[in-house]
Amino acid sequence: NKMDNREIELFKALCSFKKYFTDKSLLESASAEVLGQLFFNRMQGVAYGNLLSRGLADKVNREFRNSLFCGYEFNKRKNEEFFCRLDYVGHILSKFDGKYALLKGAYLCGSYPDGYRTSNDIDILVEPKDVGAVGELLGKAGFLQGRVVKGVFVPATRREIIESRMTRGETVPYFKEVVFTQKKYIEA
Numbered sequence: 696n697k698m699d700n701r702e703i704e705l706f707k708a709l710c711s712f713k714k715y716f717t718d719k720s721l722l723e724s725a726s727a728e729v730l731g732q733l734f735f736n737r738m739q740g741v742a743y744g745n746l747l748s749r750g751l752a753d754k755v756n757r758e759f760r761n762s763l764f765c766g767y768e769f770n771k772r773k774n775e776e777f778f779c780r781l782d783y784v785g786h787i788l789s790k791f792d793g794k795y796a797l798l799k800g801a802y803l804c805g806s807y808p809d810g811y812r813t814s815n816d817i818d819i820l821v822e823p824k825d826v827g828a829v830g831e832l833l834g835k836a837g838f839l840q841g842r843v844v845k846g847v848f849v850p851a852t853r854r855e856i857i858e859s860r861m862t863r864g865e866t867v868p869y870f871k872e873v874v875f876t877q878k879k880y881i882e883a
Contacts, residue, residue, distance in 0.1 A: 698728045698732065701721060701723075701724040702724045702726055702728055702729050704718070704721055704724070705721040705722065705724045705725065706729050708721055709729075709733060709738070709742035709745050709746070710736075710741055710742065712741050712745045712748075712808070712811065715749065716749060716751070719751065719754070722751060722754045722755050725759045729759075730759055734762075734766060737813065739766030739770070740766060740770040740771075740811045740812070740813070741811045742763050743760075743764055743767035743810075744808055744810060744811055746760070746763065752764075767810045768810070770810040770811070770812075771809055773813050774809065774810070774812075777804060777813065777814055778805075780817065780881045781797070781801055781817060784817050784819075784881065784883050785797075787832050787833060787836045788819070788829070788832065790832055791825075791828060791832055793822065793825040793828065793829075794821070795819055795821045795829065796820045797817065797819060797820075798818040798819070799814065799818050800812070800813070800814020800815070800816070800817070800818070801814065801817050815882065816868065816882035816883065817881070817883040819883055823864075826860075826866055830866065830869070833871075833883060834869075836871065837871050838869035838870060838871040838881075838883065839869065839870060839871070840856055840868065840870075841867065841868070841870060842867075842868065842870075843870060843880055843882075848870055848872065848880065851867040868882050868883065869883045870882050870883075
């Protein structure tokens with residue numbers, strides 16, 4: 696089902712945590728379609744925090760509110776583990792003499808309110824000349840290049856590693872299996 700104009704307005708209002716609701720009657724449009732779009736676009740944490748901070752959580756139906764709450768709580772737990780993985784990779788990179796930057800989720804998860812933003816991987820930007828050195832450090836720490844398919848690590852072939860670097864200018868992601876409850880692998 697397509698969302699009507701009121702549902703679209705509510706979706707936008709719930710996703711905008713820096714602006715205040717101006718039309719609280721939008722909450723009457725808290726439908727399954729809006730809820731699905733919030734989850735599909737990974738905005739459930741923002742939506743719940745938005746409702747909570749404005750004292751509006753009890754103004755939507757229980758299933759809508761509880762679903763957002765569970766998503767928000769899941770995001771918080773996921774980030775706790777993400778920050779542990781980030782610290783671990785940071786410790787590995789502390790042995791690197793060159794310059795690097797952690798991008799996207801590694802930065803944004805700590806910049807947004809708790810539970811609003813999550814990340815699945817750790818994006819590391821290095822100069823092309825330093826890719827080998829960073830890869831060597833990750834390799835010494837037990838990381839392998841490849842991908843995860845249906846929860847199972849599949850190592851990259853030498854050809855895939857070379858082609859990725861030559862055609863896209865990117866390295867094949869590095870993975871290390873870890874014992875966490877939210878995610879089985881660290882991806883860098």
